Amino acid sequence: MITEGSLFFFSIALFCIGVFGVLVRRNLLFILISIEIMLNAVAVLFVAASSIHNNSDGQIMYLLILTLAASEVAVGLGLVIQMYRRSKTLDVDQLSSMKG
């Protein structure tokens, strides 16, 4: 039997992994993947909450997140390819053109 606590813990752990990935990875591709992980962590939380409350709203929300993530990945990967073509690198530290 999967308890509520372990579900929450799993979701939070997954989210933290995603955050950690965004913060420490330099490669733009991996940052995108980390964002996907964070989205999925939230989606898991929605599904878990819907099963606990016996309410199907959470599962509908999951479908919404799924489509959103799909379109986001499509756009994001397109941008990454463009970025790579222009500057021959995906290192965000080197891509920085803003000056403080």
Added chain:
Amino acid sequence: MDIQYISNLLLAVPLLPLFGATVLILAPLFSIQIPKLIVSVIAVGSISLAAICSILLNIELNEPSFNPVYGNWIQVDELTISFGLYLDALSLVMISIITGVGFLIHLYSIGFMDKDKDFQRYFAYLNLFVAAMLILVLADNLLLLFLGWEGVGLCSYLLIGFWHEETKNNLAANKAFIMTRIGDTGMAIGMFLLFFQLGTLNIQQIQTSAAELWPLVDVNQKYNLDMVTICCLLLLAGAVGKSGQLPLQSWLPDAMAGPTPVSALIHAATMVTAGVYLIARCHGLFELSPFAMQCVAAVGAITLFIAASAALVQNDVKRILAYSTISQIGYMFLALGAGAFSAAVFHLMTHAFFKALLFLSAGALIYSMHHEHNIFRMGGLAKKLPVVWLCFFIGCAALASLPLMSGFWSKELILGKLLDQHMYGYWLIAIAGAFITAFYSFRLFFVIFYGETKKEPDSQPSRIMVIPLSILGFLAIFGGIQPQGLIDMFSSPDSGQASHSIAIVAFTILVPICAVVFSFFQFKKGVFGRIIQSSVLNQIHRFLLSGWAFDWFYQKIFIDPFIELTRMNKSDVIDLFYKTIIGASRMLHNFLSQFQNGQLRWYSTSLVLFSVISLTFLLSR
């Protein structure tokens, strides 16, 4: 006697030179070229008309005083300053001297300044100078007097620095202006105080109401610093500054930087006599304060001695004359302090004649000797410049107060008054001063005109210079007639002429003669101009040459500490506060701008951190 006629005549006296000055100053502004001849006609014409007006006034005035008011100048609440002129025996004598001697100096200047490129500017200043001095002596209130007073100061500045291409002259002009300004500040404060106490600035009203407010209770209360004494001392400060008396005398020898006729004008007719005039004009006020009178006498006595001894060793002919002026003004102050106002003004008059004569003949001498000022580079000029020789002789004799010259009568009168007042100490100083005066004036005379010739004169003074010289020479000999009006004006009922013993009178007459004879023998022995061997004498010589080292003293006391202070405050103490604020905000800026480094991961980290912190805060509440 028609009142209207006289008041118009009186108004014309200061306005004519003012008009001349205005025309000469304004013409270049509208780029109108005035030929030299017309400039001379305007300048000399305006002043000669003023002189004629003052002669007419001398004839027409048969009242003790005449006070026409031409309108209101300032009217604020209680303060009413009218534009009024005041004519009595004192101002009549003064305007006669100023316009008369001023006219002769103007005439002489045509010849002296003939080759100068700033001919017109010179005469504009000269006219303005005379106009300001006339306003000074004719004013019926202290504020109008102060207007003329400052005008005189301004013109002296302009004329001393007339040859402004040389820095030395500019410095001398600055010095004259600043030194007199110190005295003027005192005088202005004195004026404010008088107005505050008495509610009027009219000189006659001041004297009457001061006599009511501060009656002279006890003649012997000498060292009491009451209000009237303070007022008198403040006015005295102004007089001291203008008249080159101790302790503000050191500008006068430096004022020799100007053209020589200007020196004659400053020393004889205008400027330095202003202080004497001020005290004589306010005599009613000064008589209320025995202590102030004592101060006037002490200032005069000390100054006359210091200046006379400094004149003993000078080399520059103009500096000798400058020191002798300081010393003679000292006599006038001494006479004022002794209460002998008419004697002081009488000496002022005779001094104007012989000092103008001396300066103008010194100018002619310098003119003929290629601008040579040092008397030891001249010599044996008696035969070569006979006119200058004669003028110098008359001038020196009058300055030395040899019997029957004009200076003799006035100086004898002052010495006699000192004895009348039982001021024996002052009398001794005055006698010593008279001896030194006679000695140095004939030292000057002998060194220039006798002995071996060192330099040949290249030209004789022109005729236009000789005419004023001869008139002044005549006046210097025969000008020793005390104006009757002055005697009447200042005579007090109890001043009976005490007769002095024959011995004392003979003594005072013999002192200058002895000095002249002594001077002659010293000259024969070749004492003058000899290089001094003994170091002590050398020290004394240098001390006297610098005029008792007053410049050095002021440098040490005032100028050096001030410069030291400014050096300490170079980085401005008050600015430090603002500089701290600037530094602090710059540090804060540098600290905060480190967060704006353009790194994406740095930004996302701070985003996350902020979210975590704020969520924690919200949830834990």
